[in-house]
Amino acid sequence: MVNYNGRSYVCLLDFAMDFIRGKWTAVLLCHLYNEPKRFLELQRMTEGISQKVLNEKLKELENDELVCKKVYAEIPPKVEYSLTDKGKELTSIIKEIESWSVKHYPELDNKCI
Amino acid sequence: MVNYNGRSYVCLLDFAMDFIRGKWTAVLLCHLYNEPKRFLELQRMTEGISQKVLNEKLKELENDELVCKKVYAEIPPKVEYSLTDKGKELTSIIKEIESWSVKHYPELDNKCI
DNA sequence: CAGCATCCAGTGGGATACTG
DNA sequence: CAGTATCCCACTGGATGCTG
Numbered sequence: 248m249v250n251y252n253g254r255s256y257v258c259l260l261d262f263a264m265d266f267i268r269g270k271w272t273a274v275l276l277c278h279l280y281n282e283p284k285r286f287l288e289l290q291r292m293t294e295g296i297s298q299k300v301l302n303e304k305l306k307e308l309e310n311d312e313l314v315c316k317k318v319y320a321e322i323p324p325k326v327e328y329s330l331t332d333k334g335k336e337l338t339s340i341i342k343e344i345e346s347w348s349v350k351h352y353p354e355l356d357n358k359c360i
Numbered sequence: 361m362v363n364y365n366g367r368s369y370v371c372l373l374d375f376a377m378d379f380i381r382g383k384w385t386a387v388l389l390c391h392l393y394n395e396p397k398r399f400l401e402l403q404r405m406t407e408g409i410s411q412k413v414l415n416e417k418l419k420e421l422e423n424d425e426l427v428c429k430k431v432y433a434e435i436p437p438k439v440e441y442s443l444t445d446k447g448k449e450l451t452s453i454i455k456e457i458e459s460w461s462v463k464h465y466p467e468l469d470n471k472c473i
Numbered sequence: 474c475a476g477c478a479t480c481c482a483g484t485g486g487g488a489t490a491c492t493g
Numbered sequence: 494c495a496g497t498a499t500c501c502c503a504c505t506g507g508a509t510g511c512t513g
Contacts, residue, residue, distance in 0.1 A: 249468050257387065257408045259468055260454070263461035264386045270506070273377045274370065286475050295370045300506055302476065323474045324513085333464050340456045341373070347453060348376035351446050355362050355372055383486070399495050413486055415496065436494045437493085 266311050267341065271296050271304050276330065276338040277345070279314065283329035313337060379424050380454065384409050384417050389443070389451040390458070392427065396442035426450060 249256040256262040267273050271293065278284060278292050290301055305328060308314035313334030319325040330338060348355075362369040369375040380386050384406065391397060391405050403414055418441060421427035426447030432438040443451060461468075 251465075251468065257384075257406075259461050259465070260387055260390060260458045261383065262465070262468065263457050264380070267377070267457075268381055268383075270374065270381075271370075273373055277373060290475095293370075297507060297509095298476075299478090299508085303506085321474095322513095324476085326475065336464075337457070337460055340453060340460060343453045343456070344376050344380075344450070345373045347450055348372050351449075352364075352372070352375070355364060355375065403495095410487060410489095411496075412488085412498090416486085434494095435493095437496085439495065 266313065266337065269304060269307070271300060272308070273341050273344075275301075275304055275308065276313065276334060276341055279328060279330050280335070280338050280342070283317070283327040286326055286328070289328065308334070379426065379450065382417060382420070384413060385421070386454045386457075388414075388417055388421065389426065389447060389454055392441060392443050393448070393451050393455070396430070396440040399439055399441070402441065421447070 249259055249262045251262060254265075256265065267276070274293060275289065278289060284292070286301070286305075289305075290296060290298065293301065296304075305314065305316070309316050312331055315329050315331050315334075317327045317329070319327070362372055362375045364375060367378075369378065380389070387406060388402065391402060397405070399414070399418075402418075403409065403411065406414065409417075418427065418429070421441075422429050425444055428442050428444050428447075430440045430442070432440070
């Protein structure tokens with residue numbers, strides 16, 4: 248049993264998987280892999296995600312310290328999201344999962360990232 | 361958009377993550393990493409999982425061809441579950457995620473696997 | 474532009490009891 | 494031993510509308 252932040256997990260792997268379990272989480276991390284992105288940019292890249300969920304996910308990722316949020320004091324508002332080092336490491340593993348799927352399901356066109 | 365088996369995914373990564381998104385999936389795969397395991401054995405190793413969910417997950421994993429089920433014609437029944445090659449490859453990536461969590465959260469005792 | 478507030482539906486998983 | 498069958502709740506994410 249692992250307890251963290253008021254939640255409990257059956258083991259450390261369960262805990263780690265919880266970071267990326269959400270439907271959009273892994274995809275968003277990959278979208279941030281190369282360069283920082285703005286909110287609207289992320290929303291456009293991530294076809295199908297609702298604004299509400301994008302917000303929730305970005306907050307989660309920020310709390311988990313996988314993503315860093317930078318707010319510019321401008322009008323109209325400008326906010327940039329980027330991966331932390333910890334997040335970048337995790338994302339590179341996620342990319343291995345993507346490679347795994349490309350290898351084993353070549354017939355499914357890769358329309359992502 | 362990726363369509364497979366009546367479900368649709370926003371991209372190939374979403375599709376791949378769906379294999380391991382469930383609460384117990386990654387843990388079960390790791391438990392099968394070294395050697396085949398019997399049903400009850402898995403249930404005992406995987407503290408907290410209900411019989412119903414263990415069944416559902418094993419069926420999923422079998423459908424996804426990550427796990428192979430071998431039934432011995434004996435009484436009482438004997439069934440063994442093992443990783444397929446595809447499953448073993450994926451599981452080794454999952455183990456990287458576990459290593460990532462060990463590295464970044466050393467304070468959380470690793471009671472798993 | 475980058476959010477927040479609501480309301481709502483689908484589903485993943487828990488608890489419990491039964492069987493070839 | 495290795496399952497099936499129900500019932501049920503909590504939570505994730507969808508849709509829509511409002512705001513500094």
